[in-house]
Amino acid sequence: MRKRSPYLMVFACIVALLFILSSCAEKPDNDLSDQVEKLSKENAELKDRIQALEKENAELKAQIDELKAKVEVKEYQVGFVYVSPIGDAGWSYAHDQGRLAVEAMDGVTTSYVEAVPEGPDSERVMLNMARKGYDVIFATSFGYMDPMLKVAKQFPEVVFEHCSGFKMAPNMGNYFGRMYQARYLSGMVAGAMTRSNILGYVAAFPIPEVIRGINAFTIGAQEVNPKVQVRVVWTKTWYDPATEKEAAKSLLDVGADVIAQHQDSPGPQEAAQEKGVYSVGYNSDMSAFAPKAHLTAPVWNWGPLYKQIVEQVRKGTWKSEAIWYGMKEGTVDLAPFGPMVPDSVRQKVLAKKQELLAGGTDVFVGPVKDQQGAVRIPAGKTASDQEMLGMKYFVQGVVGTLE
Amino acid sequence: MNPEVLVPLLAAAVQSGTPILYATLGEILTERSGILNLGVEGIMLVGALAAFLAARLTGSPVVGFLIGGLCGALLAGVHGMVCLGFRGNQVVSGLALTILGTGLANYLGTPFVGKASPGFDAVAVPLLSRVPLLGPILFRHDLLVYASYLVPALLWLYLRYTRWGLALRAVGEYPEAAEASGLRVVGYRWIGVLAGGCLMGFGGAYLSLAYTHLWTNGLTAGRGWIAVALVIFAFWKPWRAMLGAYLFGGVMAFQFRLQATGTHLPSSLLLMLPYALTVAVLVVSSWKGRGDEAPAALGTNIEPPD
Numbered sequence: 001m002r003k004r005s006p007y008l009m010v011f012a013c014i015v016a017l018l019f020i021l022s023s024c025a026e027k028p029d030n031d032l033s034d035q036v037e038k039l040s041k042e043n044a045e046l047k048d049r050i051q052a053l054e055k056e057n058a059e060l061k062a063q064i065d066e067l068k069a070k071v072e073v074k075e076y077q078v079g080f081v082y083v084s085p086i087g088d089a090g091w092s093y094a095h096d097q098g099r100l101a102v103e104a105m106d107g108v109t110t111s112y113v114e115a116v117p118e119g120p121d122s123e124r125v126m127l128n129m130a131r132k133g134y135d136v137i138f139a140t141s142f143g144y145m146d147p148m149l150k151v152a153k154q155f156p157e158v159v160f161e162h163c164s165g166f167k168m169a170p171n172m173g174n175y176f177g178r179m180y181q182a183r184y185l186s187g188m189v190a191g192a193m194t195r196s197n198i199l200g201y202v203a204a205f206p207i208p209e210v211i212r213g214i215n216a217f218t219i220g221a222q223e224v225n226p227k228v229q230v231r232v233v234w235t236k237t238w239y240d241p242a243t244e245k246e247a248a249k250s251l252l253d254v255g256a257d258v259i260a261q262h263q264d265s266p267g268p269q270e271a272a273q274e275k276g277v278y279s280v281g282y283n284s285d286m287s288a289f290a291p292k293a294h295l296t297a298p299v300w301n302w303g304p305l306y307k308q309i310v311e312q313v314r315k316g317t318w319k320s321e322a323i324w325y326g327m328k329e330g331t332v333d334l335a336p337f338g339p340m341v342p343d344s345v346r347q348k349v350l351a352k353k354q355e356l357l358a359g360g361t362d363v364f365v366g367p368v369k370d371q372q373g374a375v376r377i378p379a380g381k382t383a384s385d386q387e388m389l390g391m392k393y394f395v396q397g398v399v400g401t402l403e
Numbered sequence: 404m405n406p407e408v409l410v411p412l413l414a415a416a417v418q419s420g421t422p423i424l425y426a427t428l429g430e431i432l433t434e435r436s437g438i439l440n441l442g443v444e445g446i447m448l449v450g451a452l453a454a455f456l457a458a459r460l461t462g463s464p465v466v467g468f469l470i471g472g473l474c475g476a477l478l479a480g481v482h483g484m485v486c487l488g489f490r491g492n493q494v495v496s497g498l499a500l501t502i503l504g505t506g507l508a509n510y511l512g513t514p515f516v517g518k519a520s521p522g523f524d525a526v527a528v529p530l531l532s533r534v535p536l537l538g539p540i541l542f543r544h545d546l547l548v549y550a551s552y553l554v555p556a557l558l559w560l561y562l563r564y565t566r567w568g569l570a571l572r573a574v575g576e577y578p579e580a581a582e583a584s585g586l587r588v589v590g591y592r593w594i595g596v597l598a599g600g601c602l603m604g605f606g607g608a609y610l611s612l613a614y615t616h617l618w619t620n621g622l623t624a625g626r627g628w629i630a631v632a633l634v635i636f637a638f639w640k641p642w643r644a645m646l647g648a649y650l651f652g653g654v655m656a657f658q659f660r661l662q663a664t665g666t667h668l669p670s671s672l673l674l675m676l677p678y679a680l681t682v683a684v685l686v687v688s689s690w691k692g693r694g695d696e697a698p699a700a701l702g703t704n705i706e707p708p709d
Binding site for chain 2 (some may be wrong): 018084085087089090093114199206232234235236239240241242243245246247249250251253254256263265266267274286288289291378400401403
């Protein structure tokens with residue numbers, strides 16, 4: 001027994017040792033494979049996440065590209081509201097010519113609504129444009145002023161521009177043109193062409209804009225012909241061919257041999273041509289309606305002004321201001337002379353136009369007397385914009401009433 | 404007033420009275436048959452636009468004028484359908500026609516505003532135009548004015564001396580009796596409505612083909628309503644319609660001439676003249692107690708035969 005016991009002990013020890021060793025050896029082995037498994041699992045998960053993130057990344061990149069593309073060619077939408085149909089060869093036609101100039105700009109689309117009555121209807125039209133996300137809205141008649149102001153307050157991010165008014169807001173400016181400068185030049189032509197020394201003037205409404213035009217026309221005519229008088233007939237309408245033609249006829253019957261007009265229809269032009277005398281158009285070149293009579297016309301050229309405003313909005317430099325541009329800025333001009341205007345007259349008128357373009361002189365330079373002979377602008381003084389914008393008297397040489 | 408001022412004024416009176424004359428005669432014919440048509444303004448506008456477009460397309464103002472009349476008659480036919488076909492209220496239908504005609508003409512005509520078309524120009528009548536005073540006043544106009552001299556005469560002859568004219572008047576005065584005597588009441592009323600509408604269309608066509616050679620929205624500017632008032636002034640008689648139309652034309656022309664001569668009257672007052680005259684005329688004609696000159700059955704619908 002004693003003999004066997006050490007072997008047994010050794011054997012047992014060895015067995016035990018083996019056991020321990022094997023368990024020792026086995027244990028770390030198990031740990032490792034666990035870890036490997038875990039790690040590979042984690043790895044797979046990470047790979048999945050990476051894949052998902054990459055996918056997301058690609059999507060975001062595409063979105064960014066899309067947005068970038070949008071930012072780069074953001075179409076500016078510009079809306080115009082007209083008081084009459086655009087085919088009228090008159091006021092709205094001239095504005096629409098300006099719109100076409102804006103339409104030709106890159107990244108700008110325009111649209112218009114014509115024959116919009118002043119008042120609540122115009123507010124609805126402008127509201128619609130603002131809701132549709134238009135960037136700039138032009139309203140081209142005096143009576144749109146208050147409706148536009150209302151809409152402008154509701155849409156502070158839209159730029160509003162109103163023609164011929166005086167009310168403004170931080171996002172609403174106004175603009176107009178010094179038509180009196182072109183009227184003055186057309187008066188020179190009329191004064192030189194008349195033989196009876198009576199010029200007829202068919203006029204819409206006795207408001208400062210129209211009165212200023214009649215006075216400028218008269219001063220221009222007197223400059224070349226001191227004996228000339230201008231007879232005025234009020235029609236109380238802007239666009240009514242029949243009435244305006246009748247008014248022109250009444251002027252022809254009292255001896256007028258040049259008919260000028262502050263009306264939007266070519267009715268007075270027709271009357272002059274039928275009688276075989278001369279005429280001065282308005283708004284745009286009206287020679288197509290009376291080729292034998294049409295001497296010239298003071299015309300609007302809104303294109304440059306409209307393009308400038310849209311460009312300012314695009315660059316973010318636009319601010320609300322009151323613009324009153326004249327010949328110098330290209331907003332008003334004289335239509336081409338008719339073939340009957342002799343060279344001597346053309347030279348004289350074009351020379352005066354150069355002076356106006358240079359900006360050294362203006363139309364209402366004293367002394368200017370009113371119909372009763374009272375001095376309204378003293379000698380050596382030039383009328384201020386305020387005086388011109390509020391003009392409510394006729395100068396000497398005008399025959400007619402202000403009511 | 405010396406002739407130098409008076410003659411052009413009267414000549415202008417004739418010209419600006421002519422569209423009103425056509426329309427007034429049309430309304431007289433319609434009312435004589437017993438139908439009240441308050442749609443004159445709308446019918447004139449449609450006639451004016453149709454005439455303008457037809458003349459533009461064909462290049463012939465005569466075709467334009469005839470198409471203007473035709474379209475006037477067509478629109479008046481709508482009134483006929485309502486009043487004769489369905490026995491609807493004549494006042495309501497007429498007013499609706501004015502609104503419809505105005506809207507239709509504005510909608511279809513807007514693209515053509517300010518475009519020119521061929522039209523009638525003044526043609527002096529060879530010998531007559533040399534007659535002192537009357538020549539320049541009456542015979543230096545366009546063909547449509549000369550035609551308008553004939554229409555009242557023809558209408559007068561028709562209503563007074565022809566069977567059909569007398570029958571049409573009978574239908575307007577006492578449709579039951581007319582029916583009993585074997586007249587086709589509805590048929591005569593249709594004639595009154597359609598022929599009247601045609602004349603109203605002519606009135607509109609005159610504005611866009613001769614008075615001016617232009618189209619614009621609202622070209623008639625209330626002349627249709629003046630025509631309705633003038634029917635009462637004229638006591639439903641063609642000759643008096645002529646007088647009334649020229650009187651109104653004269654007042655329209657007169658107020659501009661007053662301004663042109665430098666009269667120191669406010670132009671607003673002068674522009675009111677034609678309308679003030681309309682009111683005055685209506686007051687005077689009813690005051691004289693002659694409102695009962697109206698066709699007795701005016702505005703009544705015919706009951707269907709039992």
